[in-house]
Amino acid sequence: MIARAPRLEDVAALAGVSTATVSRFLNNPGVVAAATARRIEAAVAQTGYLPNLNAGALASNRSRLIAALVPDIAQSIFNDTMEAMIEQLSDDGNSVVMSLTGADNRRLNAQINAALSRRVDAIILTGIVSDQHTRERLRSHPISVIETWGLPEDPIDVAVGFSHAAAGAAMADFLHERGYRRPHLIVPRSARSERRASGFEKSWCATGAEPPTRFEVAVPSHFGQGRTAFLALATLPTRPDVVVCGSDWIAQGLIVEAQAAGVRVPEALAVTGFGNLRLADDMRPTITSVDIDGSRIATEVNRILRRRAAGETGIERHVDVGFNIVPRESA
Incomplete structure (x- = not known):
């Protein structure tokens, strides 16, 4: 029996x-x-x-299912945010389904459709959705949609992040104040990286300086791109005195390749990264980087969802978590 x-x-x-x-x-x-x-x-x-979660969802009109969409997790700057977010949301009794949209977001619409069909309470996006049709489609559903790691002027619902353009401008100001005059940008082909590069260029040229040179790489960024980027420096008419890398992984690869070639960092060539990954402080020389508080992004997302669950209205549409430049040995 x-x-x-x-x-x-x-x-x-x-x-x-x-x-x-x-x-x-x-x-x-x-x-x-x-x-x-x-x-x-x-x-x-x-x-x-x-x-019986299905019965509970019908009774409360809440599924307690949250979709977190992220481009990638291999060597990703989003890992700390995702780990903290999943932990906090799970502690509140939610089930978080993490889906990978791909570095170019080629699976984004399919993952959004899957989330909506499962009647999730919220969709958490990494970055800003650029397609207007997708933005309007998400707005038409009565769920929370939180864009993270960016601050669009008109969020789909709520945005929790920082200005990439401002981060690029701040790095330009930092390097100019330190006496560097010939920057070279290593720019991953993503909207976020391009905003930082544009912010850097605008601030740098506002001082009357010549525009920085640049070298573009594919996404997601990785160690090997730093090596390729260093070799490409030989093709420039004038060698830069500082290379601004779109990620700490690229910065690490470039520093290793420079040292192998007998180029001392930062004496002969300074290098900066982005993301303030653990390797930035473990590397020798340590890497000057831009720190984003991923744990705070997670905390703000959870705070907003708690307020929504409690029926609160008038929730702010923009939450700026800011950023910090972390000066280290490489620049």
Whole structure:
């Protein structure tokens, strides 16, 4: 004979509370007193009870399913954000489905369709969706849509990020103040990188200086591109005194190739990165980089979704987490 599956009533009886209290805890753990929550958790574990999430979603009109769309995770600057975001959202009782859209977002529309068909509560996007049709389609659905790692003027719903153009301009000002005069940009072919490069160029040329030279690479960026970019410096009419790399991975590869060629960094050639990955501080010389607080992006996303779940209105559409230039040995 097949044993009966544990029921909500079994959990309630074992925890010494009502079924309504168990249900409230399962739907929103934060509304139950800590001691009560511990008893219910223990009862759930002891009985092996599994709530019917489909039934709960119908009753509350919330699926507690969140789609997080990210271009890639291999050697990605988004990893810290995604890890913190998934941890925080999961602690709130949500299930997060992470999907890879590809470096050129070629799978973006397919992943959005899959998320909408599963009636997710929210879609979290990495970067800014440029296609206007896709933006309008997302606006037509009654779900939260949060664009991260960018600050579009007119968000689909809410944007949590920073200005890439401002980050590029700040790096230009930083290098100019340090006395560098011949910058060379290594620019991955993405909208985010292009905004930073444009911000750099605008700020740099505002001083009356000559426009920086540039070298474009594919996305996602990786170590080997730094080597290729260093070899390409020989084709320039004038050797730069600083190379501004679109990622820390590129900066690392360029520094390794420069050192192998007997070019000292930063004495003969300065180098900067972007993302402030762990390798930036582990590298020798350490890499000057731009730090983005990925954990704060995650925290702000979770805060917004909590307020939405509580029925709050008037939530801000732009949350600027800013950025910081981290000066190190390479520049």
